[in-house]
Amino acid sequence: MIAIIRIKGMVEVRRDFAETLDRLRLRKKFSCVVVEPTPENLGMIQKVRDFVAYGEISKEMFEELKKKRKTNIENFFRLHPPRKGIKSKLSFNEGGVLGDNKEKINDLIARML
Numbered sequence: 001m002i003a004i005i006r007i008k009g010m011v012e013v014r015r016d017f018a019e020t021l022d023r024l025r026l027r028k029k030f031s032c033v034v035v036e037p038t039p040e041n042l043g044m045i046q047k048v049r050d051f052v053a054y055g056e057i058s059k060e061m062f063e064e065l066k067k068k069r070k071t072n073i074e075n076f077f078r079l080h081p082p083r084k085g086i087k088s089k090l091s092f093n094e095g096g097v098l099g100d101n102k103e104k105i106n107d108l109i110a111r112m113l
Contacts, residue, residue, distance in 0.1 A: 003057035055105030
């Protein structure tokens, strides 16, 4: 399962990126969805990788997320801004949080619960 968290807001987002974020149900900043890694979902994630942080979520973190953030929509969660802030809105390779965080997404989610 892949957790996707929207980091950037709506200002100056191109229409095609906004539609893709809408299809992923990431309409607001710090919203999170957990999806299966299908080819369609992976393609959408690659398209919006400059607006979101994503990575492989552990089963324990997913259960804790479901327990703390109960919603009527399955696999959709609203999170708090991360404690101790975001270092930078650069890509993960450049020291920021955007893009593929691999297993580090669990640490980010824990800071946002």
